[in-house]
Amino acid sequence: MNLSVLKKGTESRSLIIVLFTIILFTASGISAQEVDERTKFNISGTMRFRSFYLERDIQTSRQTLNYPVYDIPSHYSYLYQTKLDNLAASYSAEDRFRKPVPKNKDAINYFDSRALLNLEFATSKYLDGMIGLIIGDIPFGGRGLDPKTNSRDPYITGPGSGGETGQSAGTNIQTNQLYMNFKLPDQELSMRVGIQLFSSIQGRVFLSTGAGAQMTKDFKSDKIGIEAGWIRARERVFSDLDSNGFSDRNKQSVNVFFWKVKSSKISTLKNELYTYYSYDSDPSDVNSETGNLYWHGLFNEFTYKKFNIIVHGIYNHGKVWTGNSVNTADNQNAAFLLTRKNISGYLWDFQASYFLNSNVNFNIMGIGTSGRPGYDSDGIHGSFKGSGYRTLAPGYAISNLAIDFIGGYALFNARNMSGLAEYGAYANVIIYGPLQLTAGYYQLYASKAPRLSVNREYNSLYGNKSGTYLGDEVNLNLKWSVFSELQLIFRSGIFRASRAYYAINDFNHGKFAKEAFISAEYKF
Numbered sequence: 384m385n386l387s388v389l390k391k392g393t394e395s396r397s398l399i400i401v402l403f404t405i406i407l408f409t410a411s412g413i414s415a416q417e418v419d420e421r422t423k424f425n426i427s428g429t430m431r432f433r434s435f436y437l438e439r440d441i442q443t444s445r446q447t448l449n450y451p452v453y454d455i456p457s458h459y460s461y462l463y464q465t466k467l468d469n470l471a472a473s474y475s476a477e478d479r480f481r482k483p484v485p486k487n488k489d490a491i492n493y494f495d496s497r498a499l500l501n502l503e504f505a506t507s508k509y510l511d512g513m514i515g516l517i518i519g520d521i522p523f524g525g526r527g528l529d530p531k532t533n534s535r536d537p538y539i540t541g542p543g544s545g546g547e548t549g550q551s552a553g554t555n556i557q558t559n560q561l562y563m564n565f566k567l568p569d570q571e572l573s574m575r576v577g578i579q580l581f582s583s584i585q586g587r588v589f590l591s592t593g594a595g596a597q598m599t600k601d602f603k604s605d606k607i608g609i610e611a612g613w614i615r616a617r618e619r620v621f622s623d624l625d626s627n628g629f630s631d632r633n634k635q636s637v638n639v640f641f642w643k644v645k646s647s648k649i650s651t652l653k654n655e656l657y658t659y660y661s662y663d664s665d666p667s668d669v670n671s672e673t674g675n676l677y678w679h680g681l682f683n684e685f686t687y688k689k690f691n692i693i694v695h696g697i698y699n700h701g702k703v704w705t706g707n708s709v710n711t712a713d714n715q716n717a718a719f720l721l722t723r724k725n726i727s728g729y730l731w732d733f734q735a736s737y738f739l740n741s742n743v744n745f746n747i748m749g750i751g752t753s754g755r756p757g758y759d760s761d762g763i764h765g766s767f768k769g770s771g772y773r774t775l776a777p778g779y780a781i782s783n784l785a786i787d788f789i790g791g792y793a794l795f796n797a798r799n800m801s802g803l804a805e806y807g808a809y810a811n812v813i814i815y816g817p818l819q820l821t822a823g824y825y826q827l828y829a830s831k832a833p834r835l836s837v838n839r840e841y842n843s844l845y846g847n848k849s850g851t852y853l854g855d856e857v858n859l860n861l862k863w864s865v866f867s868e869l870q871l872i873f874r875s876g877i878f879r880a881s882r883a884y885y886a887i888n889d890f891n892h893g894k895f896a897k898e899a900f901i902s903a904e905y906k907f
Contacts (some may be wrong), residue, residue: 426907428500433902435791438490440893441880443792447839447889450762487892495522495790499559508568512577515560520790559592571601581614581641583777586797587697587732588659588678589614589639590778606647614639616776617665635665639775655682661775663703674703676726676773689739695732699772702726707763722763728753728772728801742813750781751804757833757887765834766801774798781805782825783858783876784898791898794878795827802830809858817864827853833886841885853884868906875899 497519505511562577576596583589597612617637643657659678666673680697704721734748752772755765766773777797780787786805787793795803809823832849841847861873878896885891 423505425503426501427503428498429904429906430496430498431902431904432494432496433790433900434492434494435898435900436490436492437792437896437898438488439792439896440488441884441896442888442890442893443794443896445888449758449837451760451837493522495520497521501560509566510563511566512563513560513579515558517557517559519555521555571603572599574598581612583641583643583657583659583680584655584682585695585732586777586779587695587730588657588680588774589641589776590797591776595639608643608645610641610643610645612641614641616661619665637661637663637665651686653682653684653686656680657682659775661701666706672703672705674701676701676703676775678775689737691734691736691738693732693734697730697732699728699730700726701773703767703773705763705767707761724763724767724771726767726771726773728766728770730772743810745808745810747808748781749804749806750786751828751830752801753830754802755831755833756802756829758837759834760836762837764801765831772801774801782807782823782856783860783874784878784896785825785827785854785856789874791900792896794884794896803853804828804830807856819862821858821860821862823858825856825858827856827884829853829883829887833883835886838886838889840889841891845891847885847891848882849886850882852881853887854878854880870904871901872904873899873901 497517500516500518502514503511504513558578560577560579562575562579564573564575566573574596575598578592578594579597580592581589581595581597593614593616595612595614597610600609602608615636616639619635639659639661641657641659643655646654657680659680661676663673663675676699678697678699680695682695683693685692685694702723702725704723707720707722730750730752732750734746736744736746738744754769754771757765759765759768765771774797778788779797780789782805783789784792784794786795786797786800786803788796805825805827807823807825809821812820812822814820829851832851835842835847835849856876856878858874858876860875863871865871876898879894880896
């Protein structure tokens, strides 16, 4: 065999092997890059289990009608006599004067559970998204209550569907987030489209999931950020009850538009200027309210050494049309009128904190709105009149009972606190390691004394008086971080009612509401 030929063949094979190796490594590199660009998934969420104990002898909401009383002497004479007759009928003749007057009071306890599941994905640095689900809140140990028939049904979905032992129960699964996020990192620009959480700062104007879009542009060199967006809050035109092929209602929807400018040019000062605008053309909501409303806010947070101060103000204005029932002397509905109201109100918000050290801090706060709570003499809510303040979709809690949104008893929440103000002080203390204690005291006031002219139970004809003081509240909370993923939380509160609270909710008995719950929350 010719050695030169063999040598050439060997060299050729070696060259082929080298080229193949280079191609293989190159392909591996390309493949690795492709893997990096493929969709990446991340699953996270929380599971929570809670046990509630609730007790009260006051009403947590108004139970009586709010339309005007025309024949006042006859009406209240009838009510008073009816009460006496009902009281007499509740006892037998021989012990009628020996039993105490029965009191309205309840004490209940229940358990619930909830899970949040988030599936995040990213295809590249230009696109990511999220699918978020919420299961619950589901109270367990009992059947579901059908709101239409008021009968218990183990297959009802939603709150109350936990099911008794040995019985099947419904499930409550809701799409909480479903959006895509388009990004241009080099331009510091992003746009998120779909179902997502929209929030104004501290949730004072808006805090809710909804469908819409928001765009964010950052100017990091100038320490300025700009946001703008649109929320499709309600759409009710897709109905064809008469089956003629056309929608029965047109242009009945609610849209919310917003913009924000955030600035942190000074290291110790944070500012945010924003506007929310609501265009409501849907007359089918609870108050039959339509119109255009604006909320202009300015948020300022100052931090210096051990002090932190927040000053926040919101001006609300616009025009709305609201419905009002007109009744005859015998309380029969005669007409339903729409009246135009000019809104011009405000919300103020203040908080100051002092950090003694890393384990102890003290806080004072106050938040309130203009206007008068409750109903006026014509049956229209006081927030539509004078300097009344209308809310959009806020979500925040001040104390555990008076103004709250976390579950259990909520005497008021952020959406119905027009004409109310709450002041308080609380302290956070880390007792040892992962155990934190929070103790607070709060007072609740009305910006203006509620009217009594439409009340049935708590009225001046019975010698009752109105006022601005609704009551006070004491809170005690404990949080124990057992592990980094697991927390045990205890929250409690006692609210003692005063005359303004009776006037708003139109009742004349009771003194207190109590709440306590313990929850375990696991993050994964």
